[in-house]
Amino acid sequence: MPDAPATAPRATFASLGERGLIRRFRAALPARPDVLVGAGDDCAVVAWSDAEDLVLKSDPVMEGHHFLPGTDLRRVGRKALGRVLSDFASMGAEPRWALVDLVAPAETPAEAADALYEGIGALAREHGVAVVGGDTSRGDALELHVFCAGAVPHGAAMLRSLARPGDSLWVTGSLGRSFESGRHLDFPPRLREGAWLRERGRRACIDLSDGLASELWHLARESGVRLVLDPAAVPLSETCAAMPDPIAHALGDGEDFELLFTVPPDDAGFADAFRLAFPGTRCTRIGTVGETLAGGLVLCGPGPGARELPQGGFDHFETATTTGESER
Numbered sequence: 001m002p003d004a005p006a007t008a009p010r011a012t013f014a015s016l017g018e019r020g021l022i023r024r025f026r027a028a029l030p031a032r033p034d035v036l037v038g039a040g041d042d043c044a045v046v047a048w049s050d051a052e053d054l055v056l057k058s059d060p061v062m063e064g065h066h067f068l069p070g071t072d073l074r075r076v077g078r079k080a081l082g083r084v085l086s087d088f089a090s091m092g093a094e095p096r097w098a099l100v101d102l103v104a105p106a107e108t109p110a111e112a113a114d115a116l117y118e119g120i121g122a123l124a125r126e127h128g129v130a131v132v133g134g135d136t137s138r139g140d141a142l143e144l145h146v147f148c149a150g151a152v153p154h155g156a157a158m159l160r161s162l163a164r165p166g167d168s169l170w171v172t173g174s175l176g177r178s179f180e181s182g183r184h185l186d187f188p189p190r191l192r193e194g195a196w197l198r199e200r201g202r203r204a205c206i207d208l209s210d211g212l213a214s215e216l217w218h219l220a221r222e223s224g225v226r227l228v229l230d231p232a233a234v235p236l237s238e239t240c241a242a243m244p245d246p247i248a249h250a251l252g253d254g255e256d257f258e259l260l261f262t263v264p265p266d267d268a269g270f271a272d273a274f275r276l277a278f279p280g281t282r283c284t285r286i287g288t289v290g291e292t293l294a295g296g297l298v299l300c301g302p303g304p305g306a307r308e309l310p311q312g313g314f315d316h317f318e319t320a321t322t323t324g325e326s327e328r
Ligand SMILES: [Mg+2]
Pocket: 042, 086, 087, 090, 206, 207, 208, 209
């Protein structure tokens, strides 16, 4: 008697990982001819007028995953909007209108809403964003879902797919241990830096939400290029530098909300111009863009000893990560 066919293990969100999951449902998403950038970049971009493209983004923040119970809710509100604004920064776009959905258990004290919206409101005012509505629902844990719409000059959005051979790779701020240091609640979305970069010349850009390693791979794949990272150049946060293996944290921790971007080889004055424009923002060259390569590749080098960089950034659906920090 022939053996019964082996049943393949059922794919789950965890086994697919965030990328696999997006790839799985991406094909089923309805499109329209006015969609310029659909699922897969930091924000969606839609044709809107001759002067501007519309930019759209939403993001959830959930208790136990993105913040721990007992966290000051003003900071939680700030983070919920800040995550979305960081994605706008990576496109060089201007956020304008936000909608906020609040999910919470029925017994949540009323003051919680005051604190959350105080945090959201303060950051929104700082960046000229109007909060124009949303919805509320009863739920098992506290969740904020923020949707934001804004604009970018027509055809000027910075994308993950714009890295070119000969470019250099740069990052703002310093990386690693953002969750443990509390920086993930108070980071400044790099909107001014993003708009400045876009005005200086369209380029590849992505924000660091899931970890430098993961975002480098996104850039490499979407641009179809080989990237070479110089690990010794990666700027480490103070909390990260004190760890036994700081580079592993800088590569894998995530939640840094800094910008990773390219600079073309003919922009020799870039470093000085950035320093002059943003004296308070660290900006570091961390690598180069090598040749065109279908599928992309990230090497951890430099020099002949360079090896492939593991893709161990934070994945929202994988249970084990390089740093073991799955609780966000
Ligand atoms: Mg992003």
